[in-house]
Amino acid sequence: MSIKLDGIWKIYPDQKNVGEKEGYYRKDYNDESWYDANVPGHWQEEVEKLKQYSGVVWYRKKFSYRKERKNVWLKFNGVFYKTTVWLNENKLGVNEGYFSPFKFNISNIVEDENIIAVKVESYDEKNLNKKKQVGGVFYHWDCRDPHFNPGGIWRSVEIYETGGVWIDRIKILTEVKNKIAKLRIIIWAGSSIDGVVTINIRISSKNFEGKEYMEEQRVEIKKGQNIVKLDIDIEDPALWWTWDLGPQNLYLLEVAILEEGEISDKKTITFGIRHVHLERSRNGWILYLNGKRLFIRGTNYGPTDQRIAYVTEEKIRRDVEMMRKANINMVRIHAQINPETLKVFDEYGILVWQDMPLQWMYAKKIRRPAEKNAGELVKIVENHPSVAIINCHNEPFKIPTKKDGIMGAIAFIISVFLSLAIGTIGRRYPIVRIDLPYWENLVLYMDKKVFSVSIGTIFGILLAFIFLYTAIALAAGGYEGIILSILVGIILPWDIILFLIILLWLTGSPIMMMVWNWNKNVLDKKIEEAIRREDMNCHSIVRHSGMMGWFRDGTDIHIYDGWYTGWLSPFKRARGYRHVGQFKGIFRRVPRFVSEYGAQSFPEKENLYKMLPEGIIRDIENKGFRATYKSMAEYLKKHHQYQPEFMHLWINPKKFDTIEEFIEATQEYQAELIKFYNEYWRSRRYNPVGGALQFMFTDIAPLITWAIVDYWRKPKKAYFALQQSFRPTYIFMEWPKLKYKAGKEYILKIFVVNDLHKKLSGKATVEFEDKVIWEKNVEITEDSLTTYRVPLTIPRETKGRKKIALKL
Numbered sequence: 001m002s003i004k005l006d007g008i009w010k011i012y013p014d015q016k017n018v019g020e021k022e023g024y025y026r027k028d029y030n031d032e033s034w035y036d037a038n039v040p041g042h043w044q045e046e047v048e049k050l051k052q053y054s055g056v057v058w059y060r061k062k063f064s065y066r067k068e069r070k071n072v073w074l075k076f077n078g079v080f081y082k083t084t085v086w087l088n089e090n091k092l093g094v095n096e097g098y099f100s101p102f103k104f105n106i107s108n109i110v111e112d113e114n115i116i117a118v119k120v121e122s123y124d125e126k127n128l129n130k131k132k133q134v135g136g137v138f139y140h141w142d143c144r145d146p147h148f149n150p151g152g153i154w155r156s157v158e159i160y161e162t163g164g165v166w167i168d169r170i171k172i173l174t175e176v177k178n179k180i181a182k183l184r185i186i187i188w189a190g191s192s193i194d195g196v197v198t199i200n201i202r203i204s205s206k207n208f209e210g211k212e213y214m215e216e217q218r219v220e221i222k223k224g225q226n227i228v229k230l231d232i233d234i235e236d237p238a239l240w241w242t243w244d245l246g247p248q249n250l251y252l253l254e255v256a257i258l259e260e261g262e263i264s265d266k267k268t269i270t271f272g273i274r275h276v277h278l279e280r281s282r283n284g285w286i287l288y289l290n291g292k293r294l295f296i297r298g299t300n301y302g303p304t305d306q307r308i309a310y311v312t313e314e315k316i317r318r319d320v321e322m323m324r325k326a327n328i329n330m331v332r333i334h335a336q337i338n339p340e341t342l343k344v345f346d347e348y349g350i351l352v353w354q355d356m357p358l359q360w361m362y363a364k365k366i367r368r369p370a371e372k373n374a375g376e377l378v379k380i381v382e383n384h385p386s387v388a389i390i391n392c393h394n395e396p397f398k399i400p401t402k403k404d405g406i407m408g409a410i411a412f413i414i415s416v417f418l419s420l421a422i423g424t425i426g427r428r429y430p431i432v433r434i435d436l437p438y439w440e441n442l443v444l445y446m447d448k449k450v451f452s453v454s455i456g457t458i459f460g461i462l463l464a465f466i467f468l469y470t471a472i473a474l475a476a477g478g479y480e481g482i483i484l485s486i487l488v489g490i491i492l493p494w495d496i497i498l499f500l501i502i503l504l505w506l507t508g509s510p511i512m513m514m515v516w517n518w519n520k521n522v523l524d525k526k527i528e529e530a531i532r533r534e535d536m537n538c539h540s541i542v543r544h545s546g547m548m549g550w551f552r553d554g555t556d557i558h559i560y561d562g563w564y565t566g567w568l569s570p571f572k573r574a575r576g577y578r579h580v581g582q583f584k585g586i587f588r589r590v591p592r593f594v595s596e597y598g599a600q601s602f603p604e605k606e607n608l609y610k611m612l613p614e615g616i617i618r619d620i621e622n623k624g625f626r627a628t629y630k631s632m633a634e635y636l637k638k639h640h641q642y643q644p645e646f647m648h649l650w651i652n653p654k655k656f657d658t659i660e661e662f663i664e665a666t667q668e669y670q671a672e673l674i675k676f677y678n679e680y681w682r683s684r685r686y687n688p689v690g691g692a693l694q695f696m697f698t699d700i701a702p703l704i705t706w707a708i709v710d711y712w713r714k715p716k717k718a719y720f721a722l723q724q725s726f727r728p729t730y731i732f733m734e735w736p737k738l739k740y741k742a743g744k745e746y747i748l749k750i751f752v753v754n755d756l757h758k759k760l761s762g763k764a765t766v767e768f769e770d771k772v773i774w775e776k777n778v779e780i781t782e783d784s785l786t787t788y789r790v791p792l793t794i795p796r797e798t799k800g801r802k803k804i805a806l807k808l
Contacts (some may be wrong), residue, residue, distance in 0.1 A: 001068045002160035005061055005116070009153075010034040011043060014056040014119070024058045025086035025117035031060050040309040042080070042152040043120075054149040059118040065110050069161040071192060072110050075103040078155030078339075081133050082121040088114055096369045097134055098150070099337045099357065100376030106159075122151025129361040129398050129508075134373045136335035136357025136394075137302055137700075142641055145306050145701040154309035163264030164193035165221055165257050172253060172383050173536065174273050176290070181237035181273045187228040187255060191221045198258040201230060206250040206270060207347075208238055239290050240272030240385040242329045243349035244728050245757060248272070250346060250385070272346060272385025278540035284688030285556070285593040287388065289351075293783055295682075295755045296691020297726040298330035298353070299323065299708075300596065301341075306700040308338055319698055320344045322709060326719060327726035332595055332693045335359040335394045337377060345386040352386045353595070353693070355545070356527060358393040361519050370523065371530040378534035390539045392527040395546040395558065396519040398510040407507045415499035423495035424456065446494055461489030463497045470514040470550070476568045477561075477579060478550055478587040520544060545595055550587065558596035558695075562673045563706075567649045573738055576650060577673045580680060589688045596695040597677045599650070600643060601670035601718065602663045603699075603710035610712075611640050611702045625659045642704035671721035674708065678725035679732045682753050685785045694722060728755040729780065731764055731808035742798040750788040752808065754780045766790050767805040778808075 012034040014024070023029050037046035043057050044050055050057070065072075074087065078099055085092040085104060088111060092104040125131045125139050133139055138150045169188040174181055185201065201215040219228050238249035249272060256266040279286045287294050304311045304319060320341075323331060331345065332353040345352050356374055374392070381387040398404075419425040421434045423443060446456030464485040473481030488497065505512045513520075524544045531541055546558040560566075562577030569575045574582075583591050602608055609617055616635060619628040633653075636642035647653075651669055656662040674694060681692040699711040708718040725732070734749035752764060760780040766773055774790040792804075 001066070002158060003063075003065070005063060005157040005159065006039055008036050009039050010060045011037045011047065012058050013043075013050060013053055014058055017056050019056065019058050019119060024060070024119070025091075026089055027115045029060075034058075034060065037152075039153045039157060040078075040155050042148075042150055042154060042307055042309050044149055044151070045307055045310075046152070052147065054122060054124040054151060057120050057122075057151060059116075059120060059153060061116050063114050063116070064112060065114060065159065066112065067107070067110060067161070070107065070164050071105060071162045071166060072107045073103045073160055073162065073166075074106045074110075074116070075101060075158050075160065076153065076155070077101045077157070079118075079120055079153050080122045080138070080150040081135055084119040086117040097373040097376060098138070098154070099339065100373065100380065101155075110159075118153065120151060120153065122149055124149055127363075129401075130363040131361065132363050132366060134357055134366060134370050136355070136359045138306070138308075138336060138357070140359055141302075141335070142643075143302060143696065143700065143703060143705045143707070144641070145703070146639070146641065148306055148701070150306070150308065152309060163257075163259045163262065164195075165189055165191045165197050165259055166265040167255060167257060167267045168225070169379055170253070170255055170267060170269055170383070171536070172269070172271050173538065174275070176237060176239070176273065176275060179236050181234040183232045183234060183273075185230045185232065185253070185255070187230070189221065189226045189228060189257060191223055191226060193259075194222050195220075195259070197221050197264065198261075199228060199230070200254075200256045200258065201232065202252075202254040202256075203232065203234070204252050204254075205238065206252045208247070208249050210238055210249075210251075211235070234273065237273045240274040240346075241349060242289060242294065242351055243324060244327075244329050244755065245289060245292060245294065248347060248349040269383050270343065270346065271383045274385050276351070276388040276540070278389060280540075280592070282589055283592075284589070284686055285690035286686060287351075287690060289388075292757055293686075294329070294351075295685055295783075296330045296351070296593075296693070297328055297678075297728075297755070298332060298351075298691060298693040299326075299328055299722075300332045300334045300693055300696040301698070302334050302696060302700045303336050303338060304341065304698070304700070311338065311340070313340060313344070316341050316344050318713065319709075320348050320350065322713070322715070322719075323350060323697065324348050326723040327728060330388070330691065330693065331697070332391075334696065337380065339380050342381060342384040342386060346384055350386060351388045352381075352384070353389040353391060354381050354387050355391045355394055356531075358396070358527070360395055361398050361513075361517070362523065364518060364523075367523055367526060371526055374527045374530040375534045378531055382535070382538060387539060389542060390531055390535070391542040391545045392531065393519065393524045393544040396524055396544050397517065398508070398513045400510045404510055408504065408509060408511070411500055411503035411507060411509075412496075414503060415496045418499045419493055419496045423499075424493040425496075443495070456494035457490060460492060460494035460497045461486055463494065463501060464488040467501045467515055468511060470548070471511040473550055474514065474548065475565060477565070477582045478590065479582055479585075480568065481550070520547070549590060549592075554590070556593040556595040557591050559591070559594060560597065560599075562650065562676075563599040563646055577676050578735070580677065583684075591681070591684065592688050593690050594677075594681055594692045596693065597674075598695040598706035598708075599670045599673045600647060600704055600706055601666040601708075601716055602704060603712070603716065604714055605660055605663060607702075607710055607712050607714060608659070608663065611636065611704075620659055625656060625662060626654060629653045629662075636704050640703045667717040670706075670708070671717040674718045675721040675725045676735055678722065679735065679751075682725075682730070682732070682785070683734065683751050685753060729753070729760060729808070731806045733766075733804065733806060736804065740794050740802075742794050743796040745791055745793045748790040748792050748804070750774075750790050750806065752778060752780060752786045752788070754782060754784050757782045762808055764788070765807040767803075767807070768792060769802055770805070 010031040035047045080098045083095045090109050095102040171186045173184040199217050203213040253269045257264045277288045330351040335355045469485045528543050547554045561579040566576045566579035633644040681689045698709045699707040702711050764778050765775040
């Protein structure tokens with residue numbers, strides 16, 4: 001027997017956290033005045049009076065039940081965030097974590113008439129650099145509704161029965177050799193009995209015609225947890241591929257445990273046979289699928305909807321269908337997980353980079369729940385053929401705040417004062433002089449010169465490189481970071497730099513945390529260890545995402561030239577997204593794998609107006625766009641994540657007379673940037689770039705973000721730019737210069753890329769102003785990048801914007 005407890009529950013907020021003391025879990029407690037709310041659901045969406053509430057909410061439900069078998073289980077499939085459960089006044093236990101199912105054996109507690117009480121805790125994070133909940137993007141992100149708390153029972157609650165032996169977990173390990181797939185099936189079986197049981201295994205094809213395999217084994221079981229391993233060989237297996245390499249062959253595994261001839265428990269799992277390997281080196285990250293090299297063309301995907309309780313499989317399929325049409329072969333599930341999405345990616349043949357729900361910085365108390373959740377994440381993803389990579393933590397560094405800026409300024413002033421009192425400035429200008437004997441000797445030593453440069457200057461440059469370069473390079477660029485670090489070491493006395501570094505470290509500055517912080521250097525190592533314990537070498541593990549390796553090995557990179565960065569360059573030809581050209585020379589190998597890049601843009605007018613209050617809409621229509629832009633931008637920044645200070649670096653709103661013109665400009669800029677990046681990464685194919693994941697695909701709420709498809713699933717111009725530039729076989733050219741001179745000859749670098757593992761032939765054509773200037777019959781080898789050099793002479797008297805068209 002099995003039932004779902006979904007539907008209407010009674011719920012009530014517990015602002016003072018007194019529910020346990022006042023007996024909210026007791027059977028005779030009167031909950032008639034409590035609110036009605038749907039489960040699954042979020043309390044902010046279900047109850048109008050809880051629209052802005054976060055903290056503790058109690059859930060209660062009455063239900064009837066008639067026990068038929070030995071063991072009865074109460075299972076919660078997902079709750080935001082911390083859960084304490086009572087049944088008939090018996091405390092069953094506590095779970096911390098939003099995405100992992102958890103269950104309780106209620107065999108000796110369940111009655112004919114029952115009361116279940118659930119204390120649910122979900123808080124708004126007060127200190128975003130010391131978060132206390134493993135909730136990833138749901139609690140802290142610049143692409144989420146900033147006013148929404150996801151608290152609530154967001155997946156089904158169910159009761160089911162088993163015999164004396166039950167299945168807790170199944171893991172399938174596959175290895176393909178000589179056209180034989182060797183499957184090791186590991187079964188974690190719990191038992192309330194001692195004895196011998198029969199385990200029946202049946203493997204069949206799910207979406208193709210194939211042979212059926214059956215296995216039966218008698219196993220001795222003891223009370224408690226048992227681990228059973230069975231080996232099966234599959235002859236000539238049908239492999240699982242991404243959509244651009246082959247079919248998405250899926251198998252069904254049915255496991256049944258029989259106790260005295262009757263089924264005690266059974267489970268069915270969909271799986272695929274494939275081997276994925278990420279080869280990582282200083283020279284690049286290369287992903288192999290079933291032995292074939294695969295260049296990654298991908299995107300980032302947040303929750304299908306921030307109100308995740310209301311996401312349906314239909315909505316997930318709609319998004320994944322759009323991804324496949326956009327020629328995407330990998331998606332990064334960004335700092336969150338919804339177990340329902342993975343089966344869809346399995347079916348559509350899109351690989352998954354799965355993040356742990358860890359985003360930016362956390363308090364030290366998060367370690368144990370994070371390790372526990374990391375193990376649970378592995379259990380969710382382990383049999384999905386689409387999942388290739390697991391990432392432990394996204395961007396484990398501190399997000400700068402106004403307080404950090406003030407503290408940094410104070411630290412600098414104190415450093416100058418200390419230098420004046422006991423250091424180098426004081427020696428030159430003895431206004432407030434304090435003599436410290438040993439320190440005085442060091443100051444004198446630092447004044448000595450080596451090849452006309454003081455030892456202090458050399459020491460200052462070294463300090464700047466070791467402790468400041470990473471933050472400077474992130475903001476300004478690799479080569480700019482070198483120049484600025486040297487200038488800091490030359491301009492500032494060495495002791496000011498030293499004092500400043502010490503003070504920044506003591507005050508927890510984001511600059512110092514780029515070098516070392518507990519999240520990056522301690523927590524992430526523990527998370528990785530927890531994942532590896534459960535994973536058994538099935539996936540490639542990335543310790544943290546977005547950590548640049550300028551002079552030593554980092555991980556994947558996040559590059560936002562053309563949005564956050566790229567505006568400091570003094571040269572126009574290297575400004576904005578073109579600044580990505582910094583990855584050459586000593587930094588050529590930095591972009592081994594690119595997992596974020598993009599720019600914000602606005603949705604179409606109709607959907608933008610769904611976000612704006614009537615007063616602002618009325619002002620736009622009556623007073624005009626220019627007069628209303630400032631108030632509109634302030635509103636959207638506060639409520640919808642718009643970043644006007646960065647938009648203004650690239651697009652001047654004052655240039656536009658109408659809202660339509662401004663929207664068009666933002667979408668065109670985003671599309672141009674995405675196209676540039678995609679073509680640039682593909683021109684660096686395996687040299688060293690192994691793949692690129694654009695940020696991001698869809699909005700998860702009505703927002704202004706980097707998404708190329710808005711919340712209402714209307715594609716922006718960038719969607720079509722990505723679709724074109726991610727074609728598996730594609731012709732493109734080195735990005736045009738900003739200006740060309742009439743009468744001068746130029747050499748165009750033309751690229752023909754083929755990510756498919758099959759040979760193709762065709763005709764490549766280059767046109768200038770609709771006139772063919774070069775054409776060639778080309779034989780395109782499989783998995784290749786070919787470069788052609790095409791001369792172009794700009795006719796004399798040519799002025800204005802001109803068009804170069806490429807065809808294949």
